[in-house]
Amino acid sequence: MSLIPIRPGREPERRDAARNRELLLRAARELIEECGADGLTMGALANRAGVGKGTVFRRFGSRAGLMMTLLSDAEAEFQGRFMFGPPPLGPGAPPLERLVAFGTERIDWVLEFGELARAADVSAYNRFDVPAAVLWHRHLEMLLREAGVTADPWLMSTSLSAVLExxxxxxALRVHGVATERLAASWCELVSRIVRAA
Amino acid sequence: MSLIPIRPGREPERRDAARNRELLLRAARELIEECGADGLTMGALANRAGVGKGTVFRRFGSRAGLMMTLLSDAEAEFQGRFMFGPPPLGPGAPPLERLVAFGTERIDWVLEFGELARAADVSAYNRFDVPAAVLWHRHLEMLLREAGVTADPWLMSTSLSAVLExxxxxxALRVHGVATERLAASWCELVSRIVRAA
Known part of the structure; x- marks a missing residue:
């Protein structure tokens, strides 16, 4: 193997592309924060990032593609935390504590990225089978099993997933003005009751 | 008050209209049963019922209007049963039994009318505030209170509603091949655990 770059000059270009992508994604997140997911159009994004509309389309293909990229970044970050992060969300805490932490953190996640998830949810019927949903369905099922829930933990996990949609x-937050703390407390009650009666 | 009809001949016409409406609705239900909600177009309905397409549009306004009519008929029938029907779904049984019956019967309802509900759910964000949803949210909340659940029964009812969407x-039925009996058993576990720990 040679240490001499095969195509000199390519690395800096790649770094540029990565920087550009990061810049666009950051601008997209800002736009969503300010105007909601509906306000995130390809044109608005190009304006905000100070690039041509063509660049935005070349990078993400379509508005749906951009949404999916943003969402999968956000999901990947959340996955990293519940799979490898510090307890109680990550490994190392008792299963009930991890279940409680999962819901609490997910509610906060929805507050931050929910609009995006809502916008990307167009093919609603398949939303249960996207990799992120499958992964955290399995995670909840595993925690239920660890907590001693033997009554169909797979379906119980489906029910718990429904609660966190x-x-x-x-x-609940926007229309009924329910505070996130109240949502988290109700989630805690729910999983505690399910596990306590196990 | 006169007993003489103000507009003679109107009654038979009304009866005709009602018969016609019933005929169209029956044909629509058959079409959905055979082809799913996607197969229910205004043209297909006119064909099946042996009337002109104009009649169908005059009666229901649009495909969405037809869907809403069919759905609200189905919801009204279900409401009648859980509010005034025989126990355990209707009044007269202990709250936990009524909660169990509610989920079990709702799962059967979804099996029969779910495609319709799915098709009518276009403005998904508002589906939680349609009168039927509000009514059975209240019903579940009332049963939870009667069963002694004091921990935010309003939000707990929201969570239970999510499970029955x-x-x-x-x-679960179509993609994962879960039997309705298994769904009902899991619902029974869930509400029993919530109530038992009350």
Whole structure:
């Protein structure tokens, strides 16, 4: 193997591309924060980032592609935390504590990224089978099993996933003015009761 | 008050209209049964019922209007049963039994009308505030209170409503091949654990 770059000058270009992508993603997140997901159009994003609209389309293909990129970044970060991060969300805490932490952190996540999840949820019927949903369904099922829940932990995990759906949480927050603390307390009650009766 | 009809001949016409409406609704239900909600177009309905397409549009306004009519018929029938029907779904049984019956019967309802509910759910964000959803949210909350659940029964009812959402139930049934009996058993576990720990 040679240490001489095969195509000299390529590395800096790649770094530029990565920087550019980061810049665009940051601008997109800012736009969503200010105007909601509906305000995030390809044109608005190009304006905000100070690049041509063509650049934005070349990078993400379409508005849906951009949404998916933003969402999968946000999901990947959340996955990293519940799989490898510090307890109680990550490994090392008792299963009930991890279940409680999962819901609490997920509610905060929805507050931050829910609009995006809502916008990307167009093919609603398949939302249960996207990799992120499958992964955290499994995670909840594993925690239920560890906590001694033997009554169909797979379906119980499905029910718990339903409770944490972005749309429902956003609706409670925005339409009914429910505070995130109250949502978290109710989640804690729910999983505690399920586990306590195990 | 006169007993003489103000507009003679109107009654038979009304009866005709009602018969016609019933006929169209029956044809629509058959079409959904055979082809799913996607197969229910205004043209297909006119064909099946042997009337002109104009009649169908005059009666229901649009495909969405037809869906809403069918759905509200189905919801009204279900409401009648849980509010005034025989126990354990209707009044007269202990609250936990009524909660169990509610989920079990709702799962069966979804099996029958879920495709319709799914098709009518276009403005998904508002689906939590349609009268039927508000009514059975209140019903679940009341049963939780009667069963002694004092921990935020309003939000607990929201969580239970999430578990019974048509899309999720249909997904479990169709994509994962979960039997309705298994869904009902899991619902029974869930509400029993919530109430038992009250």
């Amino acid at each position: 972005p749309e429902r949480i956003l609706h | 048509p899309e999720r139930i249909l997904h």
